[in-house]
Amino acid sequence: MGVEVVVDGLSKSFGAQTIWRDVTLTLPPGEISVLLGPSGTGKSVFLKSLVGLLKPEHGKVVINGVDICACPEHDLYEIRKLFGVLFQDGALFGSMNLYDNIAFPLREHTRKSESEIREVALEKMEMVGLIGAEEKLPGEISGGMRKRAGLARALVLDPEIILVDEPDSGLDPVRTVLLNQLIVDLNAQIDATILIVTHDINTARTVPDNIGMLYRRNLVMFGPREVLLTSAEPAVVQFLNGRPDGPIGMSEEKDVGESELARLSEVSVPPMMPQLDVSPGLPARSAVRRRKDRVLRQLRTLSPSAQQEILKTLTPDELALHGFSVPATGSWPQRTEPVQAQPDRLPQAQVAGVPQQSRPTPYPRQPQPEPEPESEVPPWAAGPRPAEPAGTPRRRWFGRKRGEQ
Numbered sequence: 315m316g317v318e319v320v321v322d323g324l325s326k327s328f329g330a331q332t333i334w335r336d337v338t339l340t341l342p343p344g345e346i347s348v349l350l351g352p353s354g355t356g357k358s359v360f361l362k363s364l365v366g367l368l369k370p371e372h373g374k375v376v377i378n379g380v381d382i383c384a385c386p387e388h389d390l391y392e393i394r395k396l397f398g399v400l401f402q403d404g405a406l407f408g409s410m411n412l413y414d415n416i417a418f419p420l421r422e423h424t425r426k427s428e429s430e431i432r433e434v435a436l437e438k439m440e441m442v443g444l445i446g447a448e449e450k451l452p453g454e455i456s457g458g459m460r461k462r463a464g465l466a467r468a469l470v471l472d473p474e475i476i477l478v479d480e481p482d483s484g485l486d487p488v489r490t491v492l493l494n495q496l497i498v499d500l501n502a503q504i505d506a507t508i509l510i511v512t513h514d515i516n517t518a519r520t521v522p523d524n525i526g527m528l529y530r531r532n533l534v535m536f537g538p539r540e541v542l543l544t545s546a547e548p549a550v551v552q553f554l555n556g557r558p559d560g561p562i563g564m565s566e567e568k569d570v571g572e573s574e575l576a577r578l579s580e581v582s583v584p585p586m587m588p589q590l591d592v593s594p595g596l597p598a599r600s601a602v603r604r605r606k607d608r609v610l611r612q613l614r615t616l617s618p619s620a621q622q623e624i625l626k627t628l629t630p631d632e633l634a635l636h637g638f639s640v641p642a643t644g645s646w647p648q649r650t651e652p653v654q655a656q657p658d659r660l661p662q663a664q665v666a667g668v669p670q671q672s673r674p675t676p677y678p679r680q681p682q683p684e685p686e687p688e689s690e691v692p693p694w695a696a697g698p699r700p701a702e703p704a705g706t707p708r709r710r711w712f713g714r715k716r717g718e719q
């Protein structure tokens with residue numbers, strides 16, 4: 315499983331220019347997180363700080379107990395081996411063919427023989443569907459292929475943390491979705507901790523387990539995807555809707571009048587979209603189960619709308635497993651079955667009125683009951699975990715298999 319990355323009070327400036335200050339977040343091990351933010355808010359600077367390429371002035375980045383902002387160079391070198399980084403343009407060496415580009419980290423950082431290197435490099439090329447393109451130069455292939463080659467190179471040292479800088483840049487929407495699918499499938503296979511920096515709203519809405527947003531030199535929020543995707547924060551709503559009106563302007567900071575904010579408050583938060591599932595034939599993502607346990611433990615600290623969305627993802631069995639009683643008729647607007655409830659064991663968000671959900675759900679709306687007072691009893695007393703689905707044989711990713719014509 316990937317490792318946890320703990321960022322605590324991190325601040326970065328270039329001279330007098332503060333990029334961001336006091337950024338605190340934890341990338342949960344093995345989960346996929348996305349960092350959003352308007353252009354120029356320092357997302358790439360953040361990625362570079364995580365891998366120790368830039369030194370923040372304040373704060374810590376703790377990985378495996380080592381603060382990489384303050385550790386000796388030798389420790390930093392060792393910690394860096396945990397990372398695989400996919401830069402925006404793939405950062406391939408233009409004069410090397412794809413095979414040599416992908417083999418490069420193995421030649422630089424390991425003592426593997428050429429035949430061992432070949433085995434690993436071709437395995438990763440197969441994963442990203444580049445078998446058959448070994449001899450191509452980066453200048454001879456499409457942007458999407460360059461991204462996949464960059465991803466294969468990021469994978470050859472079996473990273474536990476993968477940083478991806480704008481996977482969607484320069485790609486058409488279809489290639490972007492395919493690359494997103496590849497990242498989700500990769501996570502299912504290697505369970506690495508993944509952080510993606512993007513401004514692609516579709517990617518943010520469908521890929522991650524957790525989302526954060528940088529804005530005006532601060533981390534506006536970071537947490538389970540349901541929190542940001544249901545947030546009514548004006549900058550978040552403007553960003554998710556891709557609207558010109560709101561606090562985000564061309565130069566990032568903009569004075570907004572009352573009327574503009576009032577207009578924005580009428581803009582609804584787009585409905586939640588389901589997360590991308592792994593491709594058929596691949597094992598389920600272990601991170602999904604871990605995240606569910608984690609998020610349910612912190613459920614009451616989240617906004618009512620986020621709680622609502624999280625609980626909607628639970629099956630009746632999971633609700634029972636996690637100590638939620640099936641709610642009373644009407645107290646669970648997403649559910650259609652007239653189920654018996656103990657509303658006092660439900661979080662407040664469950665019994666408050668909730669808007670009609672736009673995506674299909676097996677549970678039709680029921681009349682709303684009177685809200686019950688919150689119970690002192692935590693609603694998330696977890697029971698035993700559901701059994702892991704049995705692994706299934708590996709599937710092909712893209713393109714041809716090794717040896718295939």
Ligand SMILES: Nc1ncnc2c1ncn2[C@@H]1O[C@H](COP(=O)(O)OP(=O)(O)OP(=O)(O)O)[C@@H](O)[C@H]1O
Pocket residue numbers: 328333351352353354355356357358359360513
């Ligand atoms: N090495 C550097 N020296 C000085 N300033 C820098 C350096 N690297 C980045 N910056 C500045 O930091 C700010 C944030 O840059 P960064 O590339 O991280 O933004 P971003 O959010 O990734 O933007 P985009 O979404 O457009 O890629 C910019 O103003 C940039 O000019």
